[in-house]
Amino acid sequence: MKRVFFSLLFLLLTGAVALAWTFSPALLDPAPLQAMELPRATPPAGMSLSALPTGSMKSRAALAYRGGRFSDEREFAMTAILVRHPRGDLLFDTGFGRRLEQHLAMQPALMRATATFSKGTPAAEQLAAHGFDPARLAGVVITHAHWDHVSGLDSLPGVPVWVTAAESDFIAGGGDMTSVARSLDRLELKPYRFADRPYLGFTQSLDIWGDGSIVLVPAAGHTPGSVIAFITLPSGARYALLGDLVWQAEGIDLPAERPWLARTLVDVDAQAVRANIAHVAAIHRRFPQIRMLPAHDARAMAALPVFPAAAQ
Known part of the structure; x- marks a missing residue:
């Protein structure tokens, strides 16, 4: 019995050490970009970007990126981004x-x-x-279909939801x-395709209005059809809406992926996310003027003007 007890104790201790190691710092090593210029964009006058905060979640930095501390409580933003454009607001x-x-009750207990x-x-x-009829939106572009990115569709019946075919x-x-997405009434999905046009090293892209102001690129991994949106405003300000590629800015700044437990729970392809x-x-290193906006980094989102104010 003693031998069995100590064997089980050894296995438990070994497992605990292994799990703790997955939260330790481990930086990724991004390869330098090949020589390239910022893609050309001609955003029209009247185009703008606004944040619409819809709530928040509190969790720990350690659960967001490898090397984060459990003692570091973070606010995770739940923010929609309105991009107004003369050809259609998204x-x-x-x-x-x-x-x-x-919607929350439908999520995993952990x-x-x-x-x-x-x-x-x-x-x-x-x-x-503020007098903006939501029905006039040209669409809702979801970076991916997890519940906290689509929950607000319950207030937008009939508005087209732009998604990749994979999503x-x-x-x-x-x-x-994706149980919340399936539970929504009158969900009008509008699948779109990417063109074989490189953009900042991504092999495919979709220039939504043809002027370089709103460009989507595929970034599968967190979900099969996750995307990143690159936005360029008339002022020349540039943004990258990263969705859940990373949860906090450190994911890009360090860079670092999510710890093993989080990756296992939420990513369908951790290797693709890592890449x-x-x-x-x-x-980010080549073009620091592009403001990286992880969807849940409250610090990054707080720097944006809140609707009806807008960056132009």
């Missing part, structure tokens, strides 16, 4: 919706146990309160990860 992600409690959530005003209600398939068969993090980190 909302990027939605944050929390009216039925947050219902996720609910490791975070606390604060509900704000849904993006659609913020728009309507549309993921919604249909993604199990618990995309390294590539975006290389873009």
Whole structure:
């Protein structure tokens, strides 16, 4: 019995040490970009970008990136981004919706146990309160279909939801990860395709309005159809909406991936995520003027003007 006891104790201790190691610092090594210039863009007058905060979540830096501390409590933003353009206004992600409690109850118990959530005003209600009819949106472009990026679609019935074909398939068969998307009434998916046109080292891209002001690139890994949106405003200001490629800015600045536990829970292809993090980190080093916006970094989102204010 003693031998069995000590064997089990050894296995438990070994497992605990191994798990603790997965939270330790481990930096990725991005390869330098080949010589390139910033892609040309001619954003039209009147184009602008605004943030619509819809709530937040509190968790620990250690759960967001390798090397983060458990003692470092972080606010994780739940923010929609409105990009107004003369050819059509687009909302990027939605944050929390009216039925947050219902949507949250559909999520894994471990996720609910490791975070606390604060509900704000849904993006659609913020728009309507300032005279912007949400029905006039050309679409909602989701960076991916996880619940906290689509919850607000419950307030946007009938607005087209722009998704890649891979993400549309993921919604249909993604199990618990896409249960909220499947539960939404009148969800009008609008799949789109990328062209074989390189953009900042990505082999494919979609220039939505043909002027270089809003360009999507595929960044599969977190989900099969995750995307990054590059936005260029008339002032010359440039942004990259990273979705959940990383959860906090350190993911790109260091760069570092999520710890093993988080990767296992939320990423469908951790190796693809790792490669995309390294590539975006290389873009960040080559072009620091592009403001990197991880969807859940409250510090980055707080620097944006809140609707109806706008950056132009």
